[in-house]
Amino acid sequence: MLGGAAFAYGSVVERNWFALRRYEVPVLRDGAAPLRVLHISDAHLTPGRHRLLSWIRSLDALEPDLVVNTGDSIAHPRAVQPFLEALGPLLDRPGVFVYGSNDLYSPAPKNPLRYLWRDSSRDNGRHVPDLPWAELGDGMAAAGWMDANNKRGRVKAADFDIEVGGVHDSHTKRDRYQDIAGPTDPAADLRLGIMHTPEPRNLDRFAADGYDLLLAGHTHGGQVCVPGYGALVTNCGIDRERASGLHRYPAGPGAPGEHRPWLHVSAGLGTSPWAPARFACRPEATLLTLVPGIG
Numbered sequence: 014m015l016g017g018a019a020f021a022y023g024s025v026v027e028r029n030w031f032a033l034r035r036y037e038v039p040v041l042r043d044g045a046a047p048l049r050v051l052h053i054s055d056a057h058l059t060p061g062r063h064r065l066l067s068w069i070r071s072l073d074a075l076e077p078d079l080v081v082n083t084g085d086s087i088a089h090p091r092a093v094q095p096f097l098e099a100l101g102p103l104l105d106r107p108g109v110f111v112y113g114s115n116d117l118y119s120p121a122p123k124n125p126l127r128y129l130w131r132d133s134s135r136d137n138g139r140h141v142p143d144l145p146w147a148e149l150g151d152g153m154a155a156a157g158w159m160d161a162n163n164k165r166g167r168v169k170a171a172d173f174d175i176e177v178g179g180v181h182d183s184h185t186k187r188d189r190y191q192d193i194a195g196p197t198d199p200a201a202d203l204r205l206g207i208m209h210t211p212e213p214r215n216l217d218r219f220a221a222d223g224y225d226l227l228l229a230g231h232t233h234g235g236q237v238c239v240p241g242y243g244a245l246v247t248n249c250g251i252d253r254e255r256a257s258g259l260h261r262y263p264a265g266p267g268a269p270g271e272h273r274p275w276l277h278v279s280a281g282l283g284t285s286p287w288a289p290a291r292f293a294c295r296p297e298a299t300l301l302t303l304v305p306g307i308g
């Protein structure tokens with residue numbers, strides 16, 4: 014009875030109770046103007062999710078200088094066009110994206126509590142993607158957004174020259190950090206690393222190559238959290254304390270002279286259609302305002 018009420022709350026109320034998170038991140042050099050970065054992730058869109066679609070559509074009013082989409086945008090073969098239409102004017106702004114495994118593989122029925130005893134990286138027994146991930150990527154790339162799946166490049170946003178490196182999703186072993194490896198350019202105004210899954214083996218390499226800010230999704234912030242305790246699991250190698258929000262990476266005080274980027278993990282906008290509830294973990298998008306204060 015209590016469980017049924019909690020599920021009803023999580024699926025009807027909290028799943029549609031969108032939150033805009035805001036953080037200031039001190040990663041720019043002295044004297045730089047603020048840079049507004051909108052981070053979206055894990056929409057897992059199915060065509061009927063009108064509240065989610067209209068909330069995404071409202072985010073352009075934040076007037077971000079750059080939009081970063083860290084993947085798992087779709088969960089249905091006919092979700093690409095609604096997703097692109099919801100982005101709407103955001104596509105006219107500078108943007109970058111990577112895929113998550115759910116952009117490639119349609120969701121399969123599974124016990125939503127399976128995350129509690131193992132991670133889902135072995136759930137994709139299928140090897141041939143059945144979702145229109147290329148159409149999704151083509152739509153964002155046609156608008157000028159940078160495809161950062163195992164790619165490195167330069168993006169101009171406001172007056173900033175941003176070096177961007179990204180990897181495809183490690184959850185299905187498509188990440189090829191070696192394709193983007195190498196020291197970042199100290200002459201760039203910002204060095205931005207993006208990925209779907211915040212897997213330590215990639216985070217370590219982004220940090221070693223000198224990236225200032227790392228953005229990821231995938232965890233859903235735990236999706237089902239315990240109030241006062243937080244996420245039970247992260248569904249990847251990152252620790253529970255950093256299942257969502259803004260932190261330094263690696264944690265702890267760091268060795269003298271060690272480069273420790275900022276890491277923002279989005280709790281995401283949606284849920285798998287087969288686990289359609291969130292608890293103590295509202296769906297979210299994040300506006301990161303980058304300001305001076307390197308270190």
Ligand SMILES: [Fe+2]
Pocket residue numbers: 055057085113115231232233281
């Ligand atoms: Fe996801």
